[in-house]
Amino acid sequence: MTAITLEHMAHSYLKTPSRAEDDWALKELDFTFRHGGAYALLGPSGCGKTTLLNIISGLVVPTRGQLKFDGRDVTKASTVDRNIAQVFQFPVVYDTMTVGENLAFPLKNRRLDPASIKRRVGEIAELLDLGRDLDRKARGLTADAKQKISLGRGLVRSDVSAILFDEPLTVIDPHLKWELRSKLKVIHRQLDVTMIYVTHDQTEALTFADTVIVMSDGRVLQAGGAEELFERPAHRFVGNFIGSPGMNFIPCAVDGRTASVAGTMLDLKHGYGPLKGAVELGIRPNYARLGPSGAGIPARVLRIEDLGRIRLARVEVAGRAVAVTVPDDVTPAGDAASVLFDPGRINIYADGRLVTPEREA
């Protein structure tokens, strides 16, 4: 087990980067991955996930800052020196070896005794449902099966500093994905090793990780568990990115414990001091309801979507497109309606950042 610390870390792919933000693929970052944690780096394409993972693995030396493993500076150390296992997007498997030989390979390299290798290979094969294929040659196996072998090779050693996964389920069939995600979680508990998992898929990140690190444009915007990311997104981007559909953001004015949205006053659960910049109210669709006209903030119904478990209304509030759940007993008549918010679930944002309320009155 190893704690991984990033200190004043920043990276630019340019030879002589200026101070301009655009020159930096990874903006300055301080972060600690604690011993034995399960982390996901989540964000859209180009946000810097792979750059950060490659800095941790040693494929990229950061332009600035230090990387420490348990306090030891490894910024310029090789991947081998860091004692890291990696699983990539596409299978890395020796076709001429059997499944068992592939799984045993990292252990043989470490000169483990044959009995321990056999036991460990058996355990990992069992966990990944590869037990019956141990004597089969890897050649000719499906892409799914080969990627399972890659996962197994990444997981087989229990003495690594960390295991890094770069979009490891991309080639896996959708129904198997769910199963493997859950298995990875089980394996994480068993191994008690630091795991860092790169993905742009929020379901994958939230099922696997205890701490999801949401990135955008080379910055870490928030690192937290599922509940925190859903209930208290630190940034507008996080609110939008997490959840389907994401959090609604509606322009408002806030005065103490009252918010005014399109001329309608709402009581807030908490009080706020004076706010600067563009102020918005953030509310998840499941904490908003559609009501009859006059019951809440005026809204224009654009359409109703039946998602099976719930009905969702797409409405316009204060010029913004907003999604709200529709109770079973409400049948919108025409397009005039209103929306009501659960006051305890309203977040307030100023210039896209979550505002911490003053103490509850």
Ligand SMILES: Nc1ncnc2c1ncn2[C@@H]1O[C@H](COP(=O)(O)OP(=O)(O)OP(=O)(O)O)[C@@H](O)[C@H]1O
């Ligand atoms: N080798 C490189 N040389 C120059 N620029 C690079 C290089 N690798 C990445 N970049 C740039 O750095 C930024 C971050 O890229 P990175 O690959 O880390 O993002 P990502 O979140 O992993 O994206 P994806 O999910 O598409 O892999 C992007 O603007 C990308 O174009």
